[in-house]
Amino acid sequence: VRPTLAAVEAGKKILLANKETLVVTGALFMDAVKRHGATLLPVDSEHNAIFQCLPAEGVGPGVRRLLLTASGGPFRGWTREQLTEVTPEQAVCHPNWDMGPKISVDSATLMNKGLEYIEACWLFDVAPERIEVVIHPQSVVHSMVEYLDGSVLAQMGTPDMRTPIACALSWPERIESGASRLDFATLSGLDFQAPDNQAFPCLGLARQAMEEGGAATAVLNAANEEAVAAFLDRRLGFNAIGAVVEETLQRTPSSRCADVDAVMDVDARARDLARSLIREWAC
Incomplete structure (x- = not known):
């Protein structure tokens, strides 16, 4: 948070690749961007896709909703009962993306998509009810924008982070990214489905925190980081990650924070x- 805010206060062009800055500080961060005239460009593949599909003026009256796509992670289609015995080794094996352990676990619980949902609300200045998450296993459609006339614009490409990085680095121009070209002749199909909120409650918890406002999203992020670390250390079960986050949200009053120091205090608590x-529910 602090290094990114320092760059914002210096009026720099920010290519934002982490979710936590906006998830934790939200309004404080976006207010700083406006005050200091910084340029904010999203690098996360889903937000970069939406950025590419929006008009230059951003989300206007002609936009109905934003559609964030999610691969569904390694346990797509599993029941909550099946997820009980998930191991860290299974959770870090993402089917489409090569990521570190923490983000891979977040993808497996769908919390990663929850954090992206919160980030999208701030990046594009839209109300939570105007963003929908859609499971798309192939990770070819990186996200979409639906307009009032029924048109849906989608940004497509191979699952390669070099594409959104190149887009942000060269904006408003285009450069070669080194990513493989999408071969439509070899695509067997593109599938879409609604997320299973019963088996994967973390996505719903993120939506709940965003709707609650205040420091709730900072609480969500802090509790999730602690729970994921405990899971990777085999001190907590997979399904208990969401339970820890939910209980922490319920027990922590959501107050509006006046500055970053106040947010960090909420984070620590x-x-x-x-x-x-986690100590109570340890395996």
């Missing part, structure tokens, strides 16, 4: 509570 819950 949420982590303390999450660690206490």
